[in-house]
Amino acid sequence: MIHQIVRRPRVDDSHLPDSLSPILKQIYASRGVSPEDCELSLGKLLRPDTMAGLDKAAQIIADAIEAQKAILIMGDFDADGATSTSVCVLALRMMGAQKVDYLIPNRFDYGYGLSPEIVAVAASKNAQLLITVDNGISSIEGVAAAKALGMTVVITDHHLPGHTLPDADAIVNPNQDGCEFASKSIAGVGVAFYLMSALRAELRSRNWYQRQNISEPNLGQLLDIVALGTVADVVSLDTNNRILVEAGLQRVKAGRCRVGITALLEVAKRTPSRIVASDFGFAVGPRLNAAGRLDEMALGVETLLCDDIMLARRMASELDGLNAERRDLEAEMQQEALKSLESVELNEAELxxxxxxxxxxxxxxxxxxxxxxxxxxxxxxxxxxxxxxxxxxxxxxxxxxxxxxxxxxxxxxxxxxxxxxxxxxxxxxxxxxxxxxxxxxxxxxxxxxxxxxxxxxxxTGELVSDGELTPEQFKLELASELRNAGPWGQSFPEPLFDGYFRVIQQRIVGEKHLKLILETECGRVMLDAIAFNVDLKTWPDATIQYAQVVYKLDVNEFRGNQSLQLMVEQIEPKYNTN
CATH class of the missing domain: 3.10.310.30 (Diaminopimelate Epimerase; Chain A, domain 1)
Incomplete structure (x- = not known):
């Protein structure tokens, strides 16, 4: 489908610092960025005391740790669930909990959430405290089953609640009625991170670390996992989520991330020192998700928990293989689905x-x-x-x-x-x-x-463009500035531009990707460009001399050299540019 191109109107950007380039100021202003939002420091995170149920949940978990009760983390089978589970397991171990385990339901055997059937599995593990992450807000029957078996239940979730809440001992969900926490779009892993931070403070107030002769943990070490889960779950990147993601990305760039994430970046052929948020979304997240889609998400959790780089690489390789299998299945199913819709596609009124x-x-x-x-x-x-x-x-x-x-x-x-x-x-x-x-x-x-x-x-689909670039703006420096101005993502979209270009060269690479050399209309600048998964019925076509292109600026790195490249979102042949 060819989407309609809608250009953002110019807005007042005088409130933003002049240290930003004029084009970045306009891009930030159009996305509602305030001067305070320009600096994504951890000190600007929303305070946890506005998250309803957080203190009560922290007290319950602290009581269980002191009593050495068996704590079971119940996660979901997607990337958010896997990262939420990993954050809780690692944090609890860092805080001296003696009996910590996790359970991820197999989607094919148990389905989603805390069902009575999966509660029976939890009981077989002798769980005394059950903590759900990224699920549970709709598990009325599952919570009732756990309570009937004598378990204490703490729910952490971010999904929208129904009219009736489960009868848990504590519920932490920013989307429940009465919760004043401002970031309603926080991911499940973000909720889990806030809970572990509150638990750390609760244990500090009890002099737990001194009594156990252990150091109070630095939970910032888990922010790479938080960033991965936040981006992979495609939640809106409001300021609070952007702070969490940026902090995690900085850990990865500095070489201080979990070895499992390093291994996943390796199999995805991404360079950790140059990682951006989209690498989590399009490269790491799908490989992690592949475990829950086709097999057991425990493989994904174990990869994140792993401390041995060689073992992490073996597990990442297995996840990579599952992801390749997932892609093949998806391609086959997509062809079948499209074929079934072909009969009505010709008549849009019937679709x-x-x-x-x-x-x-x-x-x-x-x-x-x-x-x-x-x-x-x-x-x-x-x-x-x-x-x-x-x-x-x-x-x-x-x-x-x-x-x-x-x-x-x-x-x-x-x-x-x-x-x-x-x-x-x-x-x-x-x-x-x-x-x-x-x-x-x-x-x-x-x-x-x-x-x-x-x-x-x-x-009618729309592509919202930040406008047209002048020939002088096609610079590697601008591409680098925009790349580093993120994290970009859901509801905080990466800058997108549009314009008319002369098509100098076109060829197919990798079966269905279009490699292009484009020239600006005035003929002053030649640009490399690539469009992925093009319609092979249209491209390549030597008769097409002009095209309207919607694109992102990208920094292409090859053998240590960097160059400007356009990442084409949409290309439409134009036989007359007037």
Whole structure:
């Protein structure tokens, strides 16, 4: 799909420091950056005392540590869950907890969250204190089962709560009613980090470290893991999240990160000293996620917990292999899904506003990525389903701007009681289960609900550009400045530019990537550019002499030399530039 290009209007940037280049000042101002936000120091993190339930949870965990109770961390099977679990296990061990273990449900056997079935597994491990991370806010039955077995339960989560909360001993979730913590978009790993910081303070107040003759731990050592989980979970990078991510990136650049992250960067062919947030999102995160999608997320957790670089490299290599398998599965499923939509693609009026797709042999672990790919192609909210056993199918939903997916599922559920067996999630992503025999009815109800709540103009995809660069601005120095001005990510997008160029050279590399040499309209500057995954029906084409290009500035490094390169987001042939 060719997206409409929308340029950001110029805004007043006089409040920002003149030490920034004029173009960066404008980019920051357009994203709502204040002068205070320009310095991402840890001292500017939001105070923990506004996070509801934090003190109570810290006291419960401190009591358990002093009593040497068995503590079990219950994580989710994605990158946020794996990093949250790792942060808690490492922090608790650093603080002298004697009995700490973790449990990640296998998505194929137990599904998502703290279910009564996984509580039974926790009981077999003799857990006395159960701490959920990145899940639990909707686990009414699971918490009840744990309490019935005599366990103490602390929930930490960031997902949106339902109307009823579980009867846990403490709940820490910035999105629960009454919580004044300002960063509502914090990831599960961020919530876990705040809890461990509060626990450290609670133990300090009890003179725990002196009594145990141990040093009070520096939890800053865990910020590389926090940064990885925050970026990989694609939460909005508000100022607080940007501070956490920037601190983690700096640890990696300085060579002070966990060996597991170093090993994952190695297999992804990324240079730690030059890492940016997108490397966590597109290189490290998918390899970590691959364990939970296709196998056991315990492999991902163990990689992050590991202290031996050689062992970490072996585990990272295994994760890399799982990720390659995941990509192959995804490509095959995407082709099948696109083929099933071809008949309606020719007539856009027939294309559902809300796309629901299902095939019996699709893999549960990949449907989320599949939904995201189809959403990107058609710019419509998508739910992809796969078999879940016992007559049920599980769906993974991805939304577009203007449609809150979890609220939409709640609307469908209120109108069709019993159709959705369970659901939960965020504005942009959600999960649900239905009976396989109800797929057609659900797809129809889903499409009707989308048509009701979504404005028609939102079905047209947009690329929001920061404008056109002058020939003098195509400099390596500007690319480097923008690269280091992040971290960029969700809701704090990396600078994007657009313009018309003459196409000097074009060739396909790596099967479906387009390598280009472009010339500015005035003919003064020649530029290297690359566009990934182009439409091979259009490119290459020697008759195309001009194109409208939407791009990011990138610093390309090859054999120790750096050069300017355009990373093409969209390229559209233009046969007349007037």
């Amino acid at each position: 559902p506003w809300g796309i629901a797709i299902y095939q019996a042999d699709w893999h549960q672990g990949v449907i989320g990525i599949l939904a995201s790919r189809i959403k990107d192609k058609y710019h419509r909210p998508v739910i992809a389903f796969a078999e879940a056993g016992e007559g049920e199918i599980k769906g993974s939903a991805r939304s577009i701007k203007g449609l809150h997916m979890r609220d939409l599922l709640e609307l469908i559920n209120s109108r069709h009681p019993g159709m959705i067996l369970k659901f939960g999630g965020h504005a942009m992503a959600a999960g649900l289960s239905i009976q396989a025999g109800q797929f057609a009815q659900f797809a129809d109800a889903y499409d009707k609900a989308v048509r009701e709540v979504l404005a028609p103009e939102l079905l």
